[in-house]
Amino acid sequence: MxxxxxxxxxxxxxxxxxxxxxxxxxxxxxxxxxxxVYEVTDSKGAWLANAPKSSRKDARDAVVAARKAFGGWSGxxxxxxxxxxxxxxxxxxxxxxxxxREVAASEGLSKSKAAxxxxxxxxxxxxxxxxxxxxGQIAGxxxxxxxxxxxxxxxxPTGVVAVLAPRKxxxxxxxxxxxxxxxxxxxAIVIASSxxxxxxxxxxxxxxxxxxxxxxxNILSGVTAELAAPLAAxxxxxxxxxxGADAELAKELEIAAADNLKRVRRPQPVDADGAADSxxxxxxxxxxxxxxxxxxxxxxxxxxALGAAxxxx
Amino acid sequence: xxxTAPSPKLSTAFEQGGAPLSxxxxxDSALRRFLFGLPGVDAVGLEARAASLGTxxxxxxxxxxxxxxxxxxxxxxxxxxxxxxxxxxxxxxKAVNPDPTDRTTPRTAAVCVYPDMASTAAAALAxxxxxxxxxxxxxxxxxxxxxxKLADVRDAVAAGxxxxxxxxxxxxxxxxxxxxVYEEILAVKAECGPARLKVIFETGELSTYDNIRRASWIGMxxxxxxxxxxxxxxxxNATPANTLLMLEAVRDFRAATGVxxxxxxxxxxxxxxxxxxxLVLVNETAGEDWLDPHWFRFGASSLLNDLLMQRQKxxxxxxxxxxxxxxx
Numbered sequence: 001m002x003x004x005x006x007x008x009x010x011x012x013x014x015x016x017x018x019x020x021x022x023x024x025x026x027x028x029x030x031x032x033x034x035x036x037v038y039e040v041t042d043s044k045g046a047w048l049a050n051a052p053k054s055s056r057k058d059a060r061d062a063v064v065a066a067r068k069a070f071g072g073w074s075g076x077x078x079x080x081x082x083x084x085x086x087x088x089x090x091x092x093x094x095x096x097x098x099x100x101r102e103v104a105a106s107e108g109l110s111k112s113k114a115a116x117x118x119x120x121x122x123x124x125x126x127x128x129x130x131x132x133x134x135x136g137q138i139a140g141x142x143x144x145x146x147x148x149x150x151x152x153x154x155x156x157p158t159g160v161v162a163v164l165a166p167r168k169x170x171x172x173x174x175x176x177x178x179x180x181x182x183x184x185x186x187x188a189i190v191i192a193s194s195x196x197x198x199x200x201x202x203x204x205x206x207x208x209x210x211x212x213x214x215x216x217x218n219i220l221s222g223v224t225a226e227l228a229a230p231l232a233a234x235x236x237x238x239x240x241x242x243x244g245a246d247a248e249l250a251k252e253l254e255i256a257a258a259d260n261l262k263r264v265r266r267p268q269p270v271d272a273d274g275a276a277d278s279x280x281x282x283x284x285x286x287x288x289x290x291x292x293x294x295x296x297x298x299x300x301x302x303x304x305a306l307g308a309a310x311x312x313x
Numbered sequence: 314x315x316x317t318a319p320s321p322k323l324s325t326a327f328e329q330g331g332a333p334l335s336x337x338x339x340x341d342s343a344l345r346r347f348l349f350g351l352p353g354v355d356a357v358g359l360e361a362r363a364a365s366l367g368t369x370x371x372x373x374x375x376x377x378x379x380x381x382x383x384x385x386x387x388x389x390x391x392x393x394x395x396x397x398x399x400x401x402x403x404x405x406x407k408a409v410n411p412d413p414t415d416r417t418t419p420r421t422a423a424v425c426v427y428p429d430m431a432s433t434a435a436a437a438l439a440x441x442x443x444x445x446x447x448x449x450x451x452x453x454x455x456x457x458x459x460x461x462k463l464a465d466v467r468d469a470v471a472a473g474x475x476x477x478x479x480x481x482x483x484x485x486x487x488x489x490x491x492x493x494v495y496e497e498i499l500a501v502k503a504e505c506g507p508a509r510l511k512v513i514f515e516t517g518e519l520s521t522y523d524n525i526r527r528a529s530w531i532g533m534x535x536x537x538x539x540x541x542x543x544x545x546x547x548x549x550n551a552t553p554a555n556t557l558l559m560l561e562a563v564r565d566f567r568a569a570t571g572v573x574x575x576x577x578x579x580x581x582x583x584x585x586x587x588x589x590x591x592l593v594l595v596n597e598t599a600g601e602d603w604l605d606p607h608w609f610r611f612g613a614s615s616l617l618n619d620l621l622m623q624r625q626k627x628x629x630x631x632x633x634x635x636x637x638x639x640x641x
Contacts, residue, residue, distance in 0.1 A: 060632055067635070235625075236634020259631065 021051045021197070023058060023221065024204025026065030027214015032222070033057045040198060043108025051197045054222035056230040059189065062218035063236055066160045066187040069215030074157045074185035078133035084211045085129035085183060091210040092122045092203075099171060099199060106170045106196035120282055121175045127285070128179035135184055135290050143298070150301040155294040157185035158263055159238030162231040164224060167244050170196035172281045174203065177243055180289035182216055189218045189237070191228060193244060197221035225249055232256035239263035239293050243279075265292045334570060338534055341492040348491060348530060354522035354558060363553035366597055367590040376589070380624050381419050383588040383616075384411060386606045388446050388577065390425040390614050391641070392453075392545065398433045400641075401426055405437035407639060412621050414637075415628065421617065422606040423476060427452070428469035435473030446511070447474035450501060453515075453544035455480035459497060466504045477501070478511045480544060481528065483518050491531060498535035511539035511577055511610075517549030525555055529562035539575040545612060550580025553590055560598040573602065579612025585623040588616055614641060 021040075022029040034055035040048045052058075073081070092099065096118055104114035139155040161181045166173035170193050181188045192200030204219045220227055224244060231237055232253040240257050242250045242265060250267055257264050268279065337347035371379055389408045391400060405424050412418040423444035424434050431447040438445055447469035451457035457465075466477055479501050485493040502510050512532040516525050532540045540559055542551040556578040563574045576599070582588055588611060595603050603609050618638040625633040 063632065063634075230632060233631040234634070235631055235637055 019049065021049055021201045021221070022204075023052050023054060024201065024208065024217070024219040025058065025062050025215075026068070026218065027208060029204065029208075030058075033061065036222075038222070040196070042105045048105055049198060051201065051221045054220040054227055056227065058220055058222075059227050059230050060234070062189045062220060063160060063231070063234055065215035065218055066189050067236055069213055070157075070159060070187045072213055073182070073187055073216045076185070078136065078185075081183065081185065082129045082132035085125055085132065085179065087210040088206060088212065089122050089125035089129065091206045092118075092125065095202075095206060096122075098202065102199045102202060103171050106198055107168070117169075117172050121172045124172065124175045124285070125179055128183045128290075131180075131287070131290055132183045135287065135294075138287060139291050139294055140296065145300075148303045150303055151298065152301070153296050153298045155184070155291070156297050158293040158295055159186060160236065161186045161188050161293050162228070162234075162237050162240040163188050163190045164228055164240075164242055164244035165190055165192050165200060166279065166281070167193045167195060167224075169279075169281045171199040171203070173243075173279070174200050176281050176285055177241060177289065178203075178217060180285070181241070181293055182212075184290055184294055186239070186293050187216045187218075189220065189231060191224055191231075191244065192219055192221045194222070194224050228253055229256065232262070233259060235260050237262060239265070241265040241289075241292070242267050263293060265289075334534060338492070338495055341490070344491045344495060344531075345489070348527040351523075351526055351530060354526055356522050359522060359558060360554045363557045363594065366557075366593050367553055369590075369593050371589050371593070377624075377627050379589045379592050380585060380620050380627070382604065383585070383592060383611065384620050384624075385419040385422060386609055387421040387611050387613055387617055387620075388423045388425040388579075389421045389617060390545070390579070390612055392425070392427060392448060396427060396430055398430070401430045401433045402437045403639075404641065405434055405443070407617070407641070408443045409438065409441045411617060412624065412638075415624070418621070418624065422610055425478065425612065428465055428472060428474070431469050431472035431474045444475040445473055446476035446478055447472070448478040448480075448544075449474075450479040452478070452480055452513075453546040455482055456484070459500060462497070463500060463504050466501055470504070470506055470508050474508055476509045476511060476539075477505050478513055478541060480513045480515060481532070483515055486519070486524070486528060486531075491527070494528075495531050495535050498532060498537060502536045509538040510536070511541045511575075512537040513541045513544055513579075515544055515547060516542045516551075516555045517547040522555070522558055525558050526562060529559050530566075533562065533566045533572075533574050537574060539577050539610070541577040541579055541612065543578075543580045545580030551578030551582055551591075551612075553594060556591060557594050557598055560594060560603070563603070564599045573608065575608040575610065576603070577610040577612055582611055582613050583615050584619050585616075588613075588620065 022031055032052040032054045036053035037050040038053045040051045042048050099118045100114045103117050104111055136155055140153045143151040143153055145151040163177050163181060165177055178188055178190055200219050201221060207217050232240055233256040240262050242253060245253060245267060254264050336343060338344050389404055391404055408421040408424045420443050423446040425446040426434050428447045428449055431445055434445045449465040449469045450462035469477055481494050482497055498512055514528040519525050519528060529540050542555055559576050563576055567573050578591060595609050621638050622633040
């Protein structure tokens with residue numbers, strides 16, 4: 001009888017349904033291979049949820065997934081990638097409320113301020129969606145050379161990029177480091193902020209439903225240093241973005257990354273401890289993060305004999 | 314607790330009439346009686362046992378040993394319509410020296426090719442100790458007349474093959490003509506001369522575990538040096554369960570006759586983790602005597618790259634990547 005009463009909406013309180021936050025690797029939502037979790041608290045120390053505490057094997061699996069996805073994603077047309085990134089913005093728009101709640105809890109913001117952050121994050125996807133088919137013209141082009149050649153430079157994605165997400169800006173900062181990496185055709189392994197991983201793990205759910213192929217973005221939560229070390233040393237990772245590392249960790253990772261000549265984007269030292277924690281994520285981002293993970297391919301093509309006029313261009 | 318240990322019934326099958334194994338192949342009906350007298354396979358128990366042995370954690374020095382052992386057990390295989398002499402030579406070079414950056418890496422057991430590539434492989438491997446294995450008998454379907462199959466074998470042996478991988482006639486087996494299957498293996502074995510014979514059952518086409526056990530016994534009775542799961546050309550290839558079943562067969566055969574026979578799972582084994590699981594099966598089922606390239610092989614191609622990457626990880630502490638191994 002008591003069951004029926006609760007269905008009928010009597011005074012009995014409904015049991016809450018808690019969400020199990022999971023990793024996002026290769027388009028799937030696995031738990032950590034290690035089975036570990038850690039407690040995530042809000043800015044005042046109250047418990048929010050348990051997040052998976054990934055191990056180096058999760059990092060290794062994420063690299064395999066990212067490498068597998070690289071061929072298809074880098075080979076997709078820039079126009080198509082732009083559409084997919086715009087689709088992410090659309091999906092995020094539809095789940096705005098959830099993200100406002102999570103960002104407010106994670107960063108200790110008021111509801112209206114959190115809403116502004118989520119709006120900015122959505123707009124950031126749109127901004128980078130627009131860049132996918134334009135970055136080639138900005139970063140590449142025809143070079144004047146002293147000889148009968150067309151000389152054309154074109155940017156290509158670097159490959160698999162490990163990204164240490166900013167520690168404080170749990171959504172806007174996160175989007176601002178993921179979107180430029182994948183916009184140009186790279187695939188990413190993202191280590192979410194250790195203190196505020198929930199918006200990142202939920203973003204995985206958005207990516208999974210917005211035509212981003214599985215493995216293009218892989219999101220891990222846990223202790224940043226524990227995950228970053230094997231990724232920095234991994235021979236199959238082509239670049240690493242150290243935004244979320246403090247000065248000491250960044251130095252260590254840079255040394256490990258030198259082994260296979262990874263491209264490294266250092267944190268811009270705006271804080272006392274060297275991390276980019278107070279980077280102004282609301283400012284217009286520019287193309288700096290887009291061009292950080294590109295390689296330039298230059299092609300020489302003979303023009304043929306120059307005519308009597310001296311040029312056949 | 315092994316759930317598929319030989320039942321008392323098996324030993325009585327041997328004891329009937331003094332020299333039971335020669336009796337078993339005296340006629341079609343005797344062979345059928347013998348095969349149907351084999352104990353039935355407990356499919357659930359077999360799969361559970363294979364799965365539980367797959368959960369062993371093999372780490373550090375044991376893992377390093379397993380990786381080197383697995384490398385030395387590989388029949389590095391290329392069986393494509395698009396095989397060229399150049400590709401076979403490249404594969405042979407890889408078999409002799411799998412990781413050019415680390416000369417302590419063991420050589421693979423053999424290179425496995427089609428008969429027309431056997432001479433190329435033999436020339437490339439001369440003096441290295443790596444064997445040349447050649448598939449034959451109208452591989453992979455085996456749908457040809459016996460004369461043609463025997464000519465195929467003759468060809469491969471003449472071209473320098475040290476080992477012959479034959480396929481059984483699944484059509485005959487599935488329609489119950491067991492003696493035909495048996496006699497065909499006998500004929501091929503006679504044609505092999507000094508070459509070791511591996512008999513492929515194509516377990517994915519045999520439908521039941523009972524059939525795999527029966528096929529294993531036909532192969533062993535006919536004098537196979539190795540029994541091999543599959544060709545790698547069908548959807549289901551080597552699985553831990555069917556390999557476990559075949560390992561039990563060779564164990565029981567040695568117990569009954571004193572003759573040791575090798576096992577070769579082939580197809581679908583791509584990762585170090587898979588390979589180590591198979592090695593655990595070997596050790597726990599057939600025993601240490603089979604943990605040797607002479608008695609256990611992996612038919613594989615991409616497995617070697619994964620083993621090399623894991624080997625590099627163990628020696629350097631850094632995860633390796635596909636950029637550091639060859640593209641075959």
